[in-house]
Amino acid sequence: MELQTTLDIQHLRKEFPILHQQVNGYPLVYLDNAATTQKPKSVINAISDYYSRYNANIHRGAHHLAHIATEAFEETRNRTKTFLNACDKGEIIFTSGTTDSINLVAQSWGRKNLNAGDEILLSMLEHHSNIVPWQLIAEEKGAIIKVIPINENGEWDLSAIDSLLTSKTTLVAVNHVSNALGTINPIKQLIEKAHTVGAKVLIDGAQAVAHFAVDVQDLDCDFYAFSSHKIYGPTGVGVLYGKRELLESMPPYRGGGEMIKSVSFEKTTYNELPHRFEAGTPNVEGVIALGTALNFIHSLDWQSVHEHELELLQYATEKLSSINGLKIYGTAKEKVAVISFLIDGIHPYDLGTLLDKQGVAVRTGHHCTEPLWNHFGVVGSVRASFSIYNTVEEIDLFINALKKAIQLLK
Amino acid sequence: MFTDWMAKYEYIIELGKELPLIDNEYKVGDNLIKGCQSRVWLHAEEGANGNIIFTADSDAIITKGLVALVVRVLSDEKPKEIAESDLHFVKDLGLNEHLSQTRSNGLSSMIKQMKMYALAFQIKSIE
Numbered sequence: 001m002e003l004q005t006t007l008d009i010q011h012l013r014k015e016f017p018i019l020h021q022q023v024n025g026y027p028l029v030y031l032d033n034a035a036t037t038q039k040p041k042s043v044i045n046a047i048s049d050y051y052s053r054y055n056a057n058i059h060r061g062a063h064h065l066a067h068i069a070t071e072a073f074e075e076t077r078n079r080t081k082t083f084l085n086a087c088d089k090g091e092i093i094f095t096s097g098t099t100d101s102i103n104l105v106a107q108s109w110g111r112k113n114l115n116a117g118d119e120i121l122l123s124m125l126e127h128h129s130n131i132v133p134w135q136l137i138a139e140e141k142g143a144i145i146k147v148i149p150i151n152e153n154g155e156w157d158l159s160a161i162d163s164l165l166t167s168k169t170t171l172v173a174v175n176h177v178s179n180a181l182g183t184i185n186p187i188k189q190l191i192e193k194a195h196t197v198g199a200k201v202l203i204d205g206a207q208a209v210a211h212f213a214v215d216v217q218d219l220d221c222d223f224y225a226f227s228s229h230k231i232y233g234p235t236g237v238g239v240l241y242g243k244r245e246l247l248e249s250m251p252p253y254r255g256g257g258e259m260i261k262s263v264s265f266e267k268t269t270y271n272e273l274p275h276r277f278e279a280g281t282p283n284v285e286g287v288i289a290l291g292t293a294l295n296f297i298h299s300l301d302w303q304s305v306h307e308h309e310l311e312l313l314q315y316a317t318e319k320l321s322s323i324n325g326l327k328i329y330g331t332a333k334e335k336v337a338v339i340s341f342l343i344d345g346i347h348p349y350d351l352g353t354l355l356d357k358q359g360v361a362v363r364t365g366h367h368c369t370e371p372l373w374n375h376f377g378v379v380g381s382v383r384a385s386f387s388i389y390n391t392v393e394e395i396d397l398f399i400n401a402l403k404k405a406i407q408l409l410k
Numbered sequence: 411m412f413t414d415w416m417a418k419y420e421y422i423i424e425l426g427k428e429l430p431l432i433d434n435e436y437k438v439g440d441n442l443i444k445g446c447q448s449r450v451w452l453h454a455e456e457g458a459n460g461n462i463i464f465t466a467d468s469d470a471i472i473t474k475g476l477v478a479l480v481v482r483v484l485s486d487e488k489p490k491e492i493a494e495s496d497l498h499f500v501k502d503l504g505l506n507e508h509l510s511q512t513r514s515n516g517l518s519s520m521i522k523q524m525k526m527y528a529l530a531f532q533i534k535s536i537e
Contacts, residue, residue: 346471347469347471348447349473350470350472353419353472354472357415357416357419364447379447379449379469380447404416408423409423
């Protein structure tokens, strides 16, 4: 099958050194991109370059290296602002990841604004990291968690949303794209409805940002969180976007250096945005390399990314569907290149183990979405998730490896 | 022992199919060892000669095969021998990866649990 795309995949693959290796004697087929994407040379080099040329603590040193490092760090903030189309760079806060971003909002905004009886609306598709932080603060405040149900395709049951959104709803926290099923959720619609009842909306964008452009002003979301490592950047860095007026009204949630204006034992005044929420020395090289990753994404064209990923999704879906006893979980009309599936009578762990023996990396288990799999009444799934550097040939290798695994297990 | 991964896994899978299932009355929450991905049930009872008899099961066939290997080695042995066994055969078979994934398949937790039983039986016999 010939791909109709303007992405030069073979050229692109050369940018990712890790892809060119054998695993257990087979060429690596990396299909666990929803867990983390691989890194292009430019990102790997950015980290080495930082430590080779300008490692320094930022925002305070008066010396040359500190100046270059601070500039590079803040340049990523500018690029992130452009990447999300935020209004100003004060709305971009660096965290350690999506989980950290969500916890920041739960502990700062949530602690200040949630009261007993208030409702937090989540969805059945949420990752544990967008459930547990809310449970912690809800328990403390006496708030109540409600859940948007899903239909058999793994899409939100939109008819239920109107009755779930009430004047008691203080916050809606949902993902943009489901990590387990790939469903692209109609968040713009939900945000608009949530705002009519006065609720704020946090979007977990971890699984969205690698696949299509995100415009926080157009979405009108109040908070948007994502992780660097899912968009070709390093691990340990995340972003929290928040509307300026909201962030300004929020108390700091972690104290330390960097986040203060002045400190005395009687009274400390806090720094302005975004530094107020960035206590301590940040992951400087990680943030700088995230900037490089954003440049890498900028060099691609979203339409080509979309076309390529759609071809992979359709090809893999067609091939998988022809396997006897295979059931795909998550058949939403709008989905990214993620396929969760199970095979009749075979445990996902067994498939994952035997695929690994043949060089194919997939994720197996509940994917940190236990409530979702309880809803489906199964223990979890095998999940193949695709990225820009995957090819149709790799899908063929994956399908052949899967058939061999099934043969051994049946 | 095996040069070819397929032959090795065919053997493990066959073992998994052969393992006598744990009695349903013992396949309960109290005997469940929860891995992140596959689940293992383990039951221990005292044999006539003071040995410990283990029966076990898993919902994943490869885990079940690995469980069968361990049960085959440790079941019907003296508590002291079980507590002190080093299970080098797991390494010899090149199956270490299944032990290092401590959270995923429950096998490491099962071995720990078997040794706990062995210690408990030892203490009981001293009393």
